[in-house]
Amino acid sequence: MKLVSYQTVPAQAPRLGLLQTDGTVLCLTSLHAGDARFASMAAFIAGGEEAFTQARRDAEAHRPGGAHEVPAGGYTLLTPLARPPLMRDWGTMTAHPKFFLEMRARQRAQASPDPAAALEAARLDGQLDLPPNWFTVPRFYTANPLNLAGPGQAIEWPAFAQKLDYELELAVVLGRTGKDIARERARDFILGVTLFNDFTARDVQAAEGQPAGKSKDFDGAYALGPCIVTLDELPDLYRLRVTSRLNGEMQTVDNTASMEIGFEDLIAYASRSCTLHAGEVFASGTFARGCGVETGRLLRPGDRIELEAEHIGVLENTIVQPVAGDTA
Structure with missing residues (x-):
């Protein structure tokens, strides 16, 4: 299933639907009017296995042109x-x-005085190497879940930044709550997969001297979408082609086979003595050349950045100039 949140008119409360191959959406919110489990994606996730099973039945029973179908566009x-x-x-x-x-x-x-020699000395000294426990003690930072943007949404350039970048990432959404999860069971906790764009103010990041701080803390700093694809829709989670395009021009092509540690390992690691909650998002980190600082082309106002993953779709956002803030 391809689970989506959508609206048909501005200011409408988000609705839950199933995206069909022809671009139509089967509206689960109207199909199950009055059932709180289908009022939103969060409610659906909280509904657990019973809600998921019902949605699966709805998908199998759906016939084009039904009363609860929303046309493409x-x-x-x-x-x-x-x-x-x-x-x-x-x-x-x-x-x-x-x-x-x-x-x-x-x-x-x-x-x-001799940059080439200094760089070689740094290389020999191991300064260009990741810590040997990079994958046995995985690193992560926590991101602000209140700053999420969606597909097609304009990202306002943060007024405090001079250099803005994007990052091509994949993410999984947890569908169950658990603690001390064995790696062999971890996949059962994944609801589905989506795309994740981790926008970054590079000049602020450099000044902070750390991966994440104010450089990733502004409205629209993260984009998620376009849908959450359940694992049974994917031939192989770790064989998906991923790409990024800037104003329609290809920037990078990679594959989830590049992931050297899987989401299952991350779930098992994070859940040690820590309860993971349904609805949490785990992002992969950036694919090779999946950001502007690596390709040599940072974002500019007016740019359209598209991230795409095979079997998932396209997450597209446009960068716009900042507007005057509320000073009241």
Whole structure:
């Protein structure tokens, strides 16, 4: 199933639906009017296995042209899950963090009389290497779940930043609550998969000297969507082609086979002595060359950035100039 949140008119409360292959949406909210489990994505997730099973029956019984079908073009997709309880962003691949280690080493080397020799010395000293326990002790940062944008939503340039970037990531949404989850059971806790764009104010990030702080804390700092695809829709979670396009021009092509640690490992690790809650989001970290600082082209006002994943769809956002804030 491809689960979506959408609205047919502005200001309408988000509705829950199933995205069909022809672009129509089967509205579960109207199909089950009065059933609180189908009022929203969060309510659906809280509804547990019974709600999921009912949605599966609805998908199988659906016939085109039914009364609860919304035509393609007759709706606006929203972020599939508004205000998840928590979002964690992980480092499941090495290319992206290694790029930053080398970039910073090059910057330091420029202050030396012989930059090439200084960079080589840093390399020999292991300064360009990730910690040996990078995957046995996985790193993550927690992201602000109140700052989520959805597909097609304009991202307002943060007024405090000079350099804005995007990051191509995949994410899973948890469908169950649990603690001390064995890796062998971890997949059972995944509701589905979606795309995740981790926008970053690079100049602020450099000043902070850490992966995440105010550099990733502004309205629209994260985008999620366009849908949550259940695992049974995917031939192989770890064989999905992922791409990014800027103003229609391809920026990078990668594959989830690049992930050197899987979501199941992350769930097992994070759940040690810690309850994970249904609706939490686990993001993969950035794919190789999946951001502008790696390709050499940061974002500018007016840019359209598209992230795409095979069998999931396209997450598209446009960058707009900031507007005057509320000073009252």
